[in-house]
Every structure is written in structure tokens, then in C-alpha cells.
Amino acid sequence: MDELEVGAAVREYIVTEILEGDDEGLNGQTPLLQWGILNSMEMTRLLGFVDQRFQVRIAPAEISPAHFKNIDEIAAFVVSHERGEGADGRQSGL
Amino acid sequence: MSLYASVLRHARESAQACAAAGPDGELTYGELDRLAKRWAGALAEREIAKGDRVALHLPKSVRALAMMQAVLRRGAVYVPIDPLLPQSRVDEIVRDCKPALVITERVMNGMATEAELSESVAALEPLAVSADNPAYILYTSGSTGAPKGICISHGNAEAFVRWAVDTIRPEPDDRFANHAPFHFDLSVLDIYVALHAGASVRLIPEAASYEPAALNRFLVEEKITVWYSVPSVLQMMMSDATFPVESELELRALFFAGESFPIRQLRKLREAWPGVSMWNLYGPTETNVCTAYEVAVIAPEREVPVPIGTACSGDRVWAESASGMVAAPGEEGELIVEGPTVMLGYWGAAPRGNAPYRTGDWALRREDGGFEFLGRIDHMVKVRGYRIELGAIEAALLHHPGIEQAAVIVEGEGLEAKLVAYVAGSDCPGLLEVKRLCAERLPRYMIVDRVRPMSRLPLNRNGKLDRRRLAAEAVHG
Numbered sequence: 251m252d253e254l255e256v257g258a259a260v261r262e263y264i265v266t267e268i269l270e271g272d273d274e275g276l277n278g279q280t281p282l283l284q285w286g287i288l289n290s291m292e293m294t295r296l297l298g299f300v301d302q303r304f305q306v307r308i309a310p311a312e313i314s315p316a317h318f319k320n321i322d323e324i325a326a327f328v329v330s331h332e333r334g335e336g337a338d339g340r341q342s343g344l
Numbered sequence: 345m346s347l348y349a350s351v352l353r354h355a356r357e358s359a360q361a362c363a364a365a366g367p368d369g370e371l372t373y374g375e376l377d378r379l380a381k382r383w384a385g386a387l388a389e390r391e392i393a394k395g396d397r398v399a400l401h402l403p404k405s406v407r408a409l410a411m412m413q414a415v416l417r418r419g420a421v422y423v424p425i426d427p428l429l430p431q432s433r434v435d436e437i438v439r440d441c442k443p444a445l446v447i448t449e450r451v452m453n454g455m456a457t458e459a460e461l462s463e464s465v466a467a468l469e470p471l472a473v474s475a476d477n478p479a480y481i482l483y484t485s486g487s488t489g490a491p492k493g494i495c496i497s498h499g500n501a502e503a504f505v506r507w508a509v510d511t512i513r514p515e516p517d518d519r520f521a522n523h524a525p526f527h528f529d530l531s532v533l534d535i536y537v538a539l540h541a542g543a544s545v546r547l548i549p550e551a552a553s554y555e556p557a558a559l560n561r562f563l564v565e566e567k568i569t570v571w572y573s574v575p576s577v578l579q580m581m582m583s584d585a586t587f588p589v590e591s592e593l594e595l596r597a598l599f600f601a602g603e604s605f606p607i608r609q610l611r612k613l614r615e616a617w618p619g620v621s622m623w624n625l626y627g628p629t630e631t632n633v634c635t636a637y638e639v640a641v642i643a644p645e646r647e648v649p650v651p652i653g654t655a656c657s658g659d660r661v662w663a664e665s666a667s668g669m670v671a672a673p674g675e676e677g678e679l680i681v682e683g684p685t686v687m688l689g690y691w692g693a694a695p696r697g698n699a700p701y702r703t704g705d706w707a708l709r710r711e712d713g714g715f716e717f718l719g720r721i722d723h724m725v726k727v728r729g730y731r732i733e734l735g736a737i738e739a740a741l742l743h744h745p746g747i748e749q750a751a752v753i754v755e756g757e758g759l760e761a762k763l764v765a766y767v768a769g770s771d772c773p774g775l776l777e778v779k780r781l782c783a784e785r786l787p788r789y790m791i792v793d794r795v796r797p798m799s800r801l802p803l804n805r806n807g808k809l810d811r812r813r814l815a816a817e818a819v820h821g
Contacts, residue, residue: 270794272774285779286791289728291759 251304251332257325263299264321268292278322288318296324306332346473347498347505347536348416351377354542361516363539365566366406366547373542376410383414385465386455392444394419394471397481399443401425401434402452404525404550409535411447412480412526419471420444421478423493424526426805427550437483437491441691475499481691482529482629493691494629503684504632505536507657511623511636512570512597514541519566519594522547523559523573528806529629530601533572553577554803556584567594574807575605576749582613583748590617601625601633603808604649604717604735606742606749611642626652626717628703632685634659635715647785648739652707654714659683663709664702671709678721679703706733725754727761730789737763737792740785741778746771749801752792753815762793766814772797 257278265273268287282288288296294310296318301307306328317327351373354361359374371379392398398415400422402408408424415422423441425434438446445451458466473479479501481493514520520538522545524530538545546566552558559581563571578600581587598620605624614622622639637653655661662670663677671677682700689696704722707715719735726732734752741750748769755764765778773781775795782791802817804810 269775272776272795274774274776275780276776280776281783284788285776285783286788287776287779289788 251329253322253325253329256300256304256328257321259303260296260300260321260324260328263296264288267295267299276321278325279320282320282324283315283318293318300328304328304332346416346419346470347479347501348380348413348470350536350539350542351380351413352470354539358516358542361542362544364406364409364545364547366404366409367549368405368407371406371410376413379407379410380413380417381468382458382461382466383411383455384417384470385461385468387414387418387420387445388465388468389456389461390445392418392420394473395477396420396444397423397441399423399425399438399441399446400526401427401446401448403427403449404522404547406547407452408526409545409547411452412535416479417470419473419477421481421495423481423483425483426525426527428805433491437493440483440491441481441493473498475502476688478688482527484629495688495691496632497688500632500685500687501532501536503659504532504657505540507633507636508533508537509540511656512537514538514543514570516542518543518569520545520570521563521566521568521572523553523571523577523807525550525553525805529632530572530574530806532632533599534570537570554580554807556580557586560584560586560588563595564588564592569594570597570599571595572599572601574602575600575610576603576803576809577807578613579606579609579748582609582616587616590619593617593620595620597621597623599623599625601627602806604739606739607642607646607649608742608745609748610639610650614639614642624650624652626715627657627681627685628701628705630687631659631681631701631703633657634661634681634683634685637714647743648716651710651714651716654712655683657683657685659685661715663707663715673709673711673713676706676708676718679705679707679715727754727763728759728789730787732763732790734763737765737782737786737790740782741765741767741792743785744769744773744777744781746773749809751801751809751811751814753811755794755815763790764794764796765792766796766798766801768798768800 297308354373355377361373363373363376364371398420412422476497478495479498481495483491483493520534522534534545624637625633626635627633635652636656637651639650660682665671665675665677680700686701706718706721719733723734737752738750746769747767751766755762778795779791802810802813
């Protein structure tokens with residue numbers, strides 16, 4: 251499992267589950283929170299998907315908005331979490 | 345003082361001038377007065393007395409207009425009923441206002457000819473009325489729940505007509521278009537301002553009301569000089585290839601009201617017809633038109649609809665802020681109206697006296713004393729705990745060059761509540777682009793969750809965007 255693979259899966263999830271199939275212009279840097287693509291409910295659902303797909307269990311308490319800023323950040327966070335690096339110290343001030 | 349006075353005056357002074365033209369022909373002022381006199385006699389024979397309600401269940405025609413005048417001549421109160429309403433709704437209205445007579449096409453055709461009227465009723469003069477006698481009752485269209493009859497006095501209508509006359513300065517050779525159905529209060533300007541001036545009102549046939557090419561043709565061929573409709577109808581006309589250039593028109597004054605005119609399209613209209621004076625009017629049916637704004641140049645940076653302007657028709661208008669105080673410049677509040685155009689009351693309810701009327705509309709008070717309409721208070725919904733003005737989201741969506749119409753409604757409840765945008769236009773963007781668009785201008789909790797592109801958004805009977813039908817379509821998939 252690498253960031254590319256996780257990123258592709260997360261992107262696929264967002265396109266089908268949230269954007270109703272619309273993927274035009276969605277890339278690794280698209281601001282997911284700022285554009286209202288992810289809210290707290292969607293984040294929780296996304297964690298459920300990551301758990302099911304990659305067997306990476308992330309508790310809601312471990313996450314901060316910074317990890318969900320965009321697809322690249324999500325992928326990096328999931329991969330580092332899987333390697334046991336925890337919440338990787340990048341606690342956001344948000 | 346009677347709304348009928350204009351017809352009498354012009355029948356004396358300019359009997360040959362055309363008063364009204366419609367799908368069933370034309371009537372001069374002389375003919376209109378004569379027909380109204382005959383029918384007023386027929387109403388008298390049926391024992392219709394001053395103050396009685398007479399329901400008019402008639403398609404739009406010059407004869408229907410003459411029947412309205414006959415009822416006024418008799419000192420009675422006309423109740424126009426939308427001919428397209430389902431029978432159950434008609435029954436509800438009739439049960440509510442208890443008319444002495446319901447006039448259908450058949451009843452009208454069976455009314456006595458002049459020769460058949462007895463001498464005593466044939467000679468009847470118009471009954472005198474006072475300013476606070478009711479002239480007509482307009483039932484609010486299509487709303488769920490019980491219909492409400494808005495009771496308008498001669499004085500209420502006159503106060504608005506006087507303002508409109510001072511603003512338009514109509515001449516006998518003016519030609520007013522009538523787009524709105526008679527049960528919709530926009531028709532009051534078309535009919536009574538035209539009659540006041542001895543000008544003519546040109547009725548747009550029911551079948552052409554929502555055909556953009558037919559409307560554009562009507563505007564040109566009928567040499568319309570004054571037009572009044574809801575913005576949705578003007579937008580529909582603009583989006584058609586037949587939309588006329590200014591040099592084809594005699595138009596000099598254009599009024600719109602009833603909903604917000606999306607700024608981008610209004611700017612286009614302003615630029616297309618630079619010589620036409622344009623007015624944005626505001627007022628619930630309960631108050632007639634109580635504020636007005638003349639649309640001059642629209643600043644290129646303006647992103648929200650033009651203001652609704654300052655108080656008119658002799659009314660006093662203010663905004664009451666959430667704290668219950670009169671809103672200061674720069675503050676928002678509920679619009680409240682007091683003055684000569686405010687209705688007598690709802691039919692069947694206790695008379696309201698001169699009490700100020702709370703409109704249920706939320707507005708910003710401007711530094712210049714005018715107002716900007718922000719939305720219906722009951723359209724301010726709560727989604728995920730936030731108070732949201734749906735109109736603000738629609739305004740943001742209309743910034744996209746490919747979106748011509750937008751309506752946002754809430755689907756689902758509680759945590760499952762979703763903001764759903766219905767959009768129509770030449771090049772509607774997908775959800776991601778719509779979210780980006782919202783994010784640029786709105787707080788995060790106002791970003792839409794779903795986009796439903798449509799070829800055209802549904803309009804209601806008054807030509808306004810029909811939110812109820814959108815919601816119903818959402819429910820029924």
C-alpha cells in the first residue's frame with residue numbers, strides 16, 4: 251500500500267459517494283474542506299471506507315482537519331498511520 | 345371616488361379611443377362603459393347589492409375585464425378566480441368568500457341584452473363608493489393550506505395607481521401590455537393605470553403567456569409602450585432568438601416585480617434597451633407596490649440583485665431588526681409597511697384597521713434610505729444547525745456564466761438534510777465546480793450538496809419560479 255494507491259481509492263470514493271460521479275477537475279490538491287466536499291460526517295464515513303479497504307483503523311480522536319485538507323494529505327496520513335507513525339505530529343492549529 | 349371613475353370620464357371625453365384589446369376583440373371606452381352599464385343592470389336584476397362579492401371564473405378576455413368594471417359600477421366587489429385552478433381549489437375559494445354570484449362564461453353569455461333589461465335597472469347610475477369600500481379580493485395562488493382572500497379597497501388601489509401615474513406619466517396613446525392573470529396583482533397596474541390615462545391595455549392571451557417567441561412578437565407588433573411582468577418571464581424572452589432590439593420597439597417603461605431579477609441578466613437587459621426606463625417594484629399583494637427602485641446604470645462590480653428602493657405610493661416602510669428596533673442604515677430586518685395601499689384585511693378575518701403590515705420579508709437598510717431585498721424569512725431554513733438564506737446561495741450560483749436559472753431547496757431532514765441546487769442554462773457545471781463557486785462567496789455551511797441540472801426550471805401560474813413543484817419533483821424522483 252502506498253500513497254498513490256490510497257489516493258486513487260480515496261478519489262474514487264469521493265467521486266462516487268459525494269460528488270455523484272462528477273470528477274472534472276478533482277485532483278490531489280483540490281481543497282476538500284474549503285469547498286465543502288468533506289464535512290465532519292463525510293470524514294467519519296471516509297474513515298470507515300479506509301478501514302474496510304485498507305484495514306487501517308483510525309479513531310476520530312486521532313484526526314485533525316489538516317489531514318483532510320486534500321486527497322494528497324489524506325493519502326499521506328493513512329500511509330503514515332498504517333506504518334505506525336500515528337498522527338505524525340502534524341497537528342494543525344485549525 | 346371609485347376605480348370605475350376613469351372609465352366614466354373617458355367614455356364621456358374620448359368614447360372612440362380604444363380601452364382594451366384581447367383575444368376576443370377590442371372595446372372603445374364608449375363600448376366598455378356601455379357594456380359595463382348593461383351588465384351592472386343585469387347584476388342589479390340578480391339583486392347584487394353594494395358590497396356583495398361577485399366571483400369571476402373567466403378566462404382572460406376584454407369581456408372579463410368589462411365584467412370587472414360592471415361589478416365596480418354596481419358598487420360590488422369582484423373576486424377573479426384563476427380559470428386554471430383545480431375545481432377543488434375553486435370550491436374552497438367560493439366557500440371562503442361566499443359570492444352572491446359566480447360568473448362563468450355560460451353565466452356571462454346568458455346575461456340579459458340591453459333590450460331585455462327593465463327600464464329601471466337599465467337607467468341605473470354607477471353606485472357611489474367610499475375609499476375604504478372593498479373593490480376586489482385577490483386569493484393567494486397555489487399555496488398549501490387554506491386560501492387567503494386579500495381584500496383591497498378602492499382607496500388602496502387608487503393610492504398605488506396615483507403613484508404609478510405620477511411615475512409613468514401615461515398618455516392616451518400609450519399601450520400597456522397585460523401579462524399577469526387578473527387574479528395576480530401585477531395586472532392592477534396594467535389595467536387601472538391604462539384606464540386612468542385613457543390609454544389602451546393589450547391583453548396577452550393565456551396560451552401565449554409562456555411562449556417566449558409569441559411574447560417577443562406581441563411586444564413588437566402591439567407596439568407596447570409599458571410592460572410589467574415578473575423577471576422570470578423577461579428572462580425567458582431574453583433567452584429566445586426572437587428577443588427584439590430596441591429599435592424595433594415603442595417600449596418606454598418597463599416594470600418588474602414579484603421575485604429577484606438575477607443581476608447578470610438584468611445587466612444584459614439594461615444594456616440591450618438603454619433608452620427604456622426600468623423599475624424594480626416591491627410589495628406583497630397585501631400592500632400593493634410599496635417600494636420602487638429605478639434601475640439606471642448597474643455598476644459592473646455589483647453581484648447581488650438591484651435594490652427594491654424607497655417607499656412609494658404614500659406608504660411608510662421600515663425594517664425591524666432582530667432586536668425589535670428600527671434597523672439603522674447597514675442593518676437588516678423584517679420589512680414593515682404602513683399606509684394607504686395596505687389591504688383592508690384578509691376576507692373573513694377581523695378588520696385590521698391601520699395596523700402596520702409585517703411582510704415576512706428580510707431586507708437590508710441602505711445608507712440612502714432604500715432597501716435591498718434579502719429573502720423570505722420562511723425561506724431562511726436551518727440546515728445542520730445553521731440559519732441559511734437560500735436566495736444567497738442562488739445568487740452565488742448565478743455568477744457562473746453557464747447558469748441562467750438556479751433554485752436551491754432543502755431535501756431531507758435533520759442530519760440528512762441536503763442543500764440541493766436545481767440549475768438550468770447553456771452550460772451547467774458539475775457538482776465540484778458548483779462547490780468551488782459557492783466556496784468563493786459563501787460560508788462553508790452554505791455550500792450545496794447536490795446539483796440537479798434541468799432544461800428549464802418550472803414556473804408557477806404567476807410566472808415566478810415554482811419552488812413547490814421542484815420540491816414535489818424531488819420527493820417523487
